[in-house]
Amino acid sequence: MDTAVLDQLEDRTTTDTVVAADGNTEASTGLTARDTPNAPHVIGNYRVHEAAEVIPALEGEAFEKLVEEIAQNGQWEAVVIHGDVLIEGVDTVRAIGVLKDRGIDIDLQAVAWQPRPEQTVPEFLAYKHLRGPRFTDAQRAQIAADLLPLIEKERAAAQESARIKPGQVLNPRGINKRTAEKEGGTETCPSTDAKARNKSKIDRSTVGRIAAMASVTTYAAAQAVKIKRQAANEVIEAVKAGVMKPKTVIAGFDEPAAKGKPDQKKAGTKIDHPFTPTTPLEHDLVAGWVRLRDTKVAVSERADALDVMRAILKAEEAAEQRTATSGKGGGK
Numbered sequence: 001m002d003t004a005v006l007d008q009l010e011d012r013t014t015t016d017t018v019v020a021a022d023g024n025t026e027a028s029t030g031l032t033a034r035d036t037p038n039a040p041h042v043i044g045n046y047r048v049h050e051a052a053e054v055i056p057a058l059e060g061e062a063f064e065k066l067v068e069e070i071a072q073n074g075q076w077e078a079v080v081i082h083g084d085v086l087i088e089g090v091d092t093v094r095a096i097g098v099l100k101d102r103g104i105d106i107d108l109q110a111v112a113w114q115p116r117p118e119q120t121v122p123e124f125l126a127y128k129h130l131r132g133p134r135f136t137d138a139q140r141a142q143i144a145a146d147l148l149p150l151i152e153k154e155r156a157a158a159q160e161s162a163r164i165k166p167g168q169v170l171n172p173r174g175i176n177k178r179t180a181e182k183e184g185g186t187e188t189c190p191s192t193d194a195k196a197r198n199k200s201k202i203d204r205s206t207v208g209r210i211a212a213m214a215s216v217t218t219y220a221a222a223q224a225v226k227i228k229r230q231a232a233n234e235v236i237e238a239v240k241a242g243v244m245k246p247k248t249v250i251a252g253f254d255e256p257a258a259k260g261k262p263d264q265k266k267a268g269t270k271i272d273h274p275f276t277p278t279t280p281l282e283h284d285l286v287a288g289w290v291r292l293r294d295t296k297v298a299v300s301e302r303a304d305a306l307d308v309m310r311a312i313l314k315a316e317e318a319a320e321q322r323t324a325t326s327g328k329g330g331g332k
Contacts, residue, residue, distance in 0.1 A: 043086060046084055046086035057091055067099060070095050080124075088113075120155060142228070143240055145221075145227070
């Protein structure tokens with residue numbers, strides 16, 4: 001990516017732009033970048049790039065081990081910067097700061113970011129952090145879900161920067177790439193294989209891109225997307241840190257209403273019955289009876305059906321009483 005585009009993004013006050021997986025800016029992937037403060041996080045003399053803040057920081061014993069290693073052996077890998085923006089090496093800068101507080105002065109080694117063509121900062125960080133053994137599959141998937149909208153944000157900025165301005169001529173011959181491929185005979189026919197088309201569609205989807213970025217299954221990627229869309233920020237951070245498991249988080253999305261409290265979805269459903277349910281159990285029982293009455297019982301037989309239901313309930317009560325009585329007798 002052109003570093004001039006990164007200069008524009010450093011402001012951190014711009015609105016997050018969401019672009020679909022196929023590059024269409026009119027359709028949303030459903031994932032958005034986090035709200036970033038007007039004053040970005042600062043460590044030492046550097047502002048931390050928003051994508052770098054997505055990567056979980058070392059804490060506890062792991063961070064103290066890094067501090068001790070730098071104290072004994074020095075800084076073994078330079079941090080990556082762009083101007084006064086810190087792109088990679090947040091934990092290293094933190095560790096050197098701790099050492100300075102302890103009276104150990106170590107000069108920070110930094111190198112300028114040199115991206116590959118069209119590479120964004122989030123893609124660079126994904127390559128650095130999502131390929132090693134540090135994170136589990138669930139953590140990598142959740143980190144990738146946070147990085148994806150930032151990738152799209154930077155790509156959208158790059159596309160806007162590359163857009164032809166009024167009076168600007170970038171292609172004097174007037175031949176676009178597709179026309180050139182036709183003239184050169186390099187154009188290929190689109191695949192007619194349904195399986196191949198379906199795989200291509202999955203690969204271009206939000207889930208497919210996260211799976212590829214994090215080297216995880218589409219199932220793990222789908223869990224990360226669901227958490228990204230529905231969970232609070234602190235929950236997402238807990239999943240990324242390995243403190244919470246995706247299965248536990250997602251189970252909380254589908255928990256039934258608390259006992260004794262009406263289910264809001266069911267509360268809005270009107271039932272043609274004089275009894276007004278106030279709990280999910282009452283709602284299900286009344287709805288089941290009304291459905292049975294209206295679909296299985298003829299109008300002329302509804303009175304008989306009520307008598308049968310009363311007889312059934314009376315028989316159940318009698319059976320419960322006999323069981324309770326026999327239980328007391330056996331305990332003497």
